[in-house]
Amino acid sequence: MIDSPAVVQLPAQCIAVLRLTTPRTEIRNVMMPARNELFAALKTQGVVPLGAWFTHHLRMDPELFDLELGVPVATSIESTGRVRASLRPAMRAARTVYRGGYEGLGTAWGEFEDWIVASNLRSAPDLWECYAIGPESSEQPGDWRTEFTRPLLDTTVDIS
Numbered sequence: 001m002i003d004s005p006a007v008v009q010l011p012a013q014c015i016a017v018l019r020l021t022t023p024r025t026e027i028r029n030v031m032m033p034a035r036n037e038l039f040a041a042l043k044t045q046g047v048v049p050l051g052a053w054f055t056h057h058l059r060m061d062p063e064l065f066d067l068e069l070g071v072p073v074a075t076s077i078e079s080t081g082r083v084r085a086s087l088r089p090a091m092r093a094a095r096t097v098y099r100g101g102y103e104g105l106g107t108a109w110g111e112f113e114d115w116i117v118a119s120n121l122r123s124a125p126d127l128w129e130c131y132a133i134g135p136e137s138s139e140q141p142g143d144w145r146t147e148f149t150r151p152l153l154d155t156t157v158d159i160s
Contacts, residue, residue: 001098001099001100001104001107001108001111002096002097002098002108002111002112002148003097003098003099004096005094005096005112005115005116005119006094006095007092007093007094007095007119007152008092008093008094008095009090009091009093010088010090010149011090012087012088012089012090013072013087014072014073014074014075014076014085014086014087015070015071015072015073015086015087015088016038016041016042016049016070016071016073016077016083016085016086017038017056017068017069017070017083017086018034018041018068018069018070018082018083018084019067019068019084020034020065020066020067020068021064021065021066022064022065023063023064023065024062024063024065027065031069034069034082035053035069037081037082037083038053038069038070038071038083039053039071041077041080041083042071042073042077042083045077045078045080047077048074049071049072049073050071050072050073050074051071051072052071052130052131052147053070053071054070054071054128054129054131054147055067055069055128055129055131056068056070056088056127056128057126057127057128057129058126059125059126060125060127068086072088088128091152092151092152092154093128093149093150093151093152094112094115094116094119094121094123094149094150094152095147095149096112096147096148097132097145097146097147097148098112098145098146098147098148099142099144100141100142100144101141101142101144102141102144102146105129108146108148109127109148112148112150113150116150121152122153123150123151123153124151124152124153126151127148127149127150128147128148128149128150129146129147129148129149130146130147131144131145131146132146132147133145
């Protein structure tokens with residue numbers, strides 16, 4: 001279901017984001033319009049994304065999605081409307097790739113979380129999903145690739 005997870009060190013990255021807070025039941029109705037709004041704002045500024053779009057889930061709530069939808073960019077953008085410049089911080093993170101349709105994301109995340117716990121790692125409360133290949137690239141859900149990134153907390157304790 002998921003590729004072999006690994007721990008990686010990620011550099012800081014300029015990003016352009018649009019914040020969404022919406023009931024889980026409405027995410028299908030607001031996700032693509034928000035994505036289109038983000039890409040339209042970038043196009044107006046002549047900014048070309050440096051990679052695939054992503055969601056940064058800021059808080060996990062069973063009833064509500066609280067996230068930033070974004071893309072990596074070469075330099076900071078000018079904020080306009082709901083779109084603003086941001087920075088993905090450098091981080092140590094656990095990472096894997098899920099291959100398949102979006103209906104399997106929950107099960108794949110469970111598998112990934114199990115690996116994190118079994119590896120004695122401690123994750124931060126946020127998470128990142130990067131939609132490397134999705135419906136805009138292929139009509140076949142079997143071709144879709146979603147990269148999962150879970151920032152890790154330092155478990156080193158200073159006893160001095």
